Amino acid sequence: MKVKIISVHGHGDYDKEYVYLQALEDADIGHYVLADSTYNSNGTISNKVRHTYWFPDGIVKKGSYISLWTKPGKNVVDTNSNGQTVHRYFWGLKEAVWNDDGDCAVLLEIGAWQLHRAKGK
Numbered sequence: 001m002k003v004k005i006i007s008v009h010g011h012g013d014y015d016k017e018y019v020y021l022q023a024l025e026d027a028d029i030g031h032y033v034l035a036d037s038t039y040n041s042n043g044t045i046s047n048k049v050r051h052t053y054w055f056p057d058g059i060v061k062k063g064s065y066i067s068l069w070t071k072p073g074k075n076v077v078d079t080n081s082n083g084q085t086v087h088r089y090f091w092g093l094k095e096a097v098w099n100d101d102g103d104c105a106v107l108l109e110i111g112a113w114q115l116h117r118a119k120g121k
Contacts, residue, residue: 003060012092014070017071021068022066023063027060034108036106067089068091069095071092
């Protein structure tokens, strides 16, 4: 993968909650989905995916950071206090996502996908 999860910040605090990622190589962030899942009783990841965020298309350069905030906001590219580029995305949810000890952030790289309308033509 060209992007990795670094950490989950402010878990459970709606106004401060975000997932922090970093680009390991130049990448189209639109090929990534971040999901909220849980663990099974034996410690393995469950297939209970509760929330997903598919990043919009856009190139992130190697070494730059990506933050996905739970709350609403405007997606921007900014520079942090260390002079590093940070791509800030906002999920637009109405409550905290990362609020339980059993939560797990899962990053998926999507190489191809197919769309099919569930109802209608």
